[in-house]
Amino acid sequence: MQAxxxxxxxxxxxxxxxxxxxxxxxxxxxxxxxxxxxxxxxxNRVAAGTADLILGVEVAGVVLExxxxxxxxxxxxxxxxxxxxxxxxxxxxxxxxxxxxxxxxMTYVDAAAIxxxxxxxxxxxxxxxxxxxxxxVLVHAGASGVGLAAIQLAKTLKRAKVIATASPRKHAAxxxxxxxxxxxxxxTDFATAVHDYDAHGADxxxxxxxxxxxxxxxxxxxxxxxxxxxxxxxxxQVEHFDLRLIADKRLSLIGTLLSPRSNAYKAALTQxxxxxxxxxxxxxxxxxxxxxxFDFANTKAALEYMAANRNIGKIILTH
Amino acid sequence: MQAxxxxxxxxxxxxxxxxxxxxxxxxxxxxxxxxxxxxxxxxNRVAAGTADLILGVEVAGVVLExxxxxxxxxxxxxxxxxxxxxxxxxxxxxxxxxxxxxxxxMTYVDAAAIxxxxxxxxxxxxxxxxxxxxxxVLVHAGASGVGLAAIQLAKTLKRAKVIATASPRKHAAxxxxxxxxxxxxxxTDFATAVHDYDAHGADxxxxxxxxxxxxxxxxxxxxxxxxxxxxxxxxxQVEHFDLRLIADKRLSLIGTLLSPRSNAYKAALTQxxxxxxxxxxxxxxxxxxxxxxFDFANTKAALEYMAANRNIGKIILTH
Numbered sequence: 001m002q003a004x005x006x007x008x009x010x011x012x013x014x015x016x017x018x019x020x021x022x023x024x025x026x027x028x029x030x031x032x033x034x035x036x037x038x039x040x041x042x043x044n045r046v047a048a049g050t051a052d053l054i055l056g057v058e059v060a061g062v063v064l065e066x067x068x069x070x071x072x073x074x075x076x077x078x079x080x081x082x083x084x085x086x087x088x089x090x091x092x093x094x095x096x097x098x099x100x101x102x103x104x105x106m107t108y109v110d111a112a113a114i115x116x117x118x119x120x121x122x123x124x125x126x127x128x129x130x131x132x133x134x135x136x137v138l139v140h141a142g143a144s145g146v147g148l149a150a151i152q153l154a155k156t157l158k159r160a161k162v163i164a165t166a167s168p169r170k171h172a173a174x175x176x177x178x179x180x181x182x183x184x185x186x187x188t189d190f191a192t193a194v195h196d197y198d199a200h201g202a203d204x205x206x207x208x209x210x211x212x213x214x215x216x217x218x219x220x221x222x223x224x225x226x227x228x229x230x231x232x233x234x235x236x237q238v239e240h241f242d243l244r245l246i247a248d249k250r251l252s253l254i255g256t257l258l259s260p261r262s263n264a265y266k267a268a269l270t271q272x273x274x275x276x277x278x279x280x281x282x283x284x285x286x287x288x289x290x291x292x293x294f295d296f297a298n299t300k301a302a303l304e305y306m307a308a309n310r311n312i313g314k315i316i317l318t319h
Numbered sequence: 320m321q322a323x324x325x326x327x328x329x330x331x332x333x334x335x336x337x338x339x340x341x342x343x344x345x346x347x348x349x350x351x352x353x354x355x356x357x358x359x360x361x362x363n364r365v366a367a368g369t370a371d372l373i374l375g376v377e378v379a380g381v382v383l384e385x386x387x388x389x390x391x392x393x394x395x396x397x398x399x400x401x402x403x404x405x406x407x408x409x410x411x412x413x414x415x416x417x418x419x420x421x422x423x424x425m426t427y428v429d430a431a432a433i434x435x436x437x438x439x440x441x442x443x444x445x446x447x448x449x450x451x452x453x454x455x456v457l458v459h460a461g462a463s464g465v466g467l468a469a470i471q472l473a474k475t476l477k478r479a480k481v482i483a484t485a486s487p488r489k490h491a492a493x494x495x496x497x498x499x500x501x502x503x504x505x506x507t508d509f510a511t512a513v514h515d516y517d518a519h520g521a522d523x524x525x526x527x528x529x530x531x532x533x534x535x536x537x538x539x540x541x542x543x544x545x546x547x548x549x550x551x552x553x554x555x556q557v558e559h560f561d562l563r564l565i566a567d568k569r570l571s572l573i574g575t576l577l578s579p580r581s582n583a584y585k586a587a588l589t590q591x592x593x594x595x596x597x598x599x600x601x602x603x604x605x606x607x608x609x610x611x612x613f614d615f616a617n618t619k620a621a622l623e624y625m626a627a628n629r630n631i632g633k634i635i636l637t638h
Binding site: 210211214229231232235236237238239240241242243244246247248249250251252253254255256257 | 529530533548550551554555556557558559560561562563565566567568569570571572573574575576
């Protein structure tokens with residue numbers, strides 16, 4: 001068996017180590033990785049000390065072997081997709097049903113920026129929130145990878161009115177992605193700003209913050225609003241919760257996280273997402289925002305950069 | 320214009336008063352009411368002092384005039400349905416699209432017990448919670464009108480495992496409706512009892528209680544569980560809320576109330592409900608549970624009885 005190169009800041013130091021080549025199962029593709037996205041989940045795994053796990057949950061690369069029955073994925077095909085682990089490496093196995101074909105005009109770096117961010121945003125906006133044409137969407141952390149993907153998808157797929165929150169140096173990126181209004185959450189009560197912009201309130205809220213925004217989110221939600229809780233970077237503990245805020249406006253508070261879901265779920269989501277968006281990526285109406293590239297050997301620096309919350313858009317590992 | 324009889328405990332005393340005959344608009348049916356259901360919404364309206372409103376939000380009766388284009392509703396047709404107000408009366412206008420045809424074998428009393436309870440339960444279980452075949456459902460206030468309807472629907476439509484909470488004297492009614500386990504919430508921690516019965520937890524929770532059950536509900540919810548908040552009889556104020564309970568299990572907390580929704584929504588719900596259930600009411604697989612009848616002249620006694628929370632199943636006003 002051929003040894004391949006593993007790169008991770010966990011395990012034996014921060015450099016490059018050798019591990020066995022992954023062995024594809026039936027239904028999987030063996031991929032030679034060209035670029036890999038950096039995600040908060042990787043930071044969480046480092047913090048949790050899962051030392052035997054190769055980090056990395058999304059990749060773009062080329063098919064080496066097709067162990068599925070899908071004839072699209074002949075060796076040489078360029079694909080991207082989410083994997084459970086193992087993305088910070090030379091090779092990984094990707095279930096064929098979770099593979100996205102990369103358009104000819106797209107680079108591997110751009111393709112590696114798509115799966116986790118856009119699938120998360122698509123799932124939240126379309127599957128969970130059932131976003132309707134012309135509704136108002138509030139996207140917190142608007143300049144994060146998922147945030148920028150959500151702004152683009154809400155605009156492009158549903159012609160939504162999009163309001164984002166971000167720190168001032170990230171406003172331009174949110175506007176460039178299509179936001180109609182970007183709020184400086186450091187100086188402005190965003191609930192008031194949402195109502196000033198649209199008295200109706202926010203039909204859909206994408207929330208990565210949690211406790212520190214909770215009361216304001218419920219306050220600015222519209223009747224029949226859907227509040228999608230993707231992450232709780234601003235804490236978990238809500239000190240007081242008036243259920244009338246949920247009952248009177250018929251709100252839905254929906255917790256979600258893509259990574260732990262089943263492969264069947266991820267496959268169905270990937271298929272629905274590809275059907276809705278492939279053309280839009282080809283024409284450039286959807287375009288991943290890349291913040292920066294790091295070499296695979298500098299994984300640790302890439303993770304520290306993400307932890308510092310300095311990025312606008314996606315951080316990519318590549319060669 | 321012919322005067323008709325209005326009965327309400329608000330307004331001019333507790334007896335019977337004369338009011339103008341309702342005038343049907345295009346799309347509506349004029350109904351001669353045979354029976355009317357008593358609902359908590361009526362109590363709320365009394366408490367709110369809406370003195371000029373005729374109480375009553377669901378009726379069964381016979382079509383006097385058909386002002387819609389639907390040929391099913393010729394005069395003489397027996398129908399039931401939810402109305403915005405005016406059910407405690409001789410006549411009321413009912414949008415044809417919100418009218419359910421009463422099966423030949425069914426009495427008006429049974430028919431008047433269907434709309435509010437079964438439509439609420441159907442909406443919660445099927446539309447909002449998207450209940451799947453074989454899932455586990457926890458129904459609080461299992462012997463209430465909505466509770467018994469929910470137990471029957473979860474069993475009949477989705478072969479769910481149904482757990483109910485109720486006080487001991489109401490357990491037999493819950494079992495008769497199809498519950499697999501009924502918990503005495505006065506002596507038993509229901510969250511523990513749910514997990515003892517099904518370690519997986521409750522996929523769907525129908526909650527009329529709110530704050531006093533909130534923590535336990537989130538504790539016994541299954542991964543991907545849907546917690547439908549219909550009412551908050553046990554209070555609104557939750558003192559501490561750990562968002563990880565929502566995030567880690569990907570829960571959905573969904574507030575709902577049928578009455579304030581649009582006629583278009585109620586019409587669509589009524590049509591979906593009729594398509595799914597008419598045959599089951601005809602065969603007796605679904606059967607409303609009637610607690611008691613009151614004469615229309617004893618409206619006040621009927622409402623006091625409901626306020627005392629003594630009923631098992633539906634309270635009906637009739638002649």
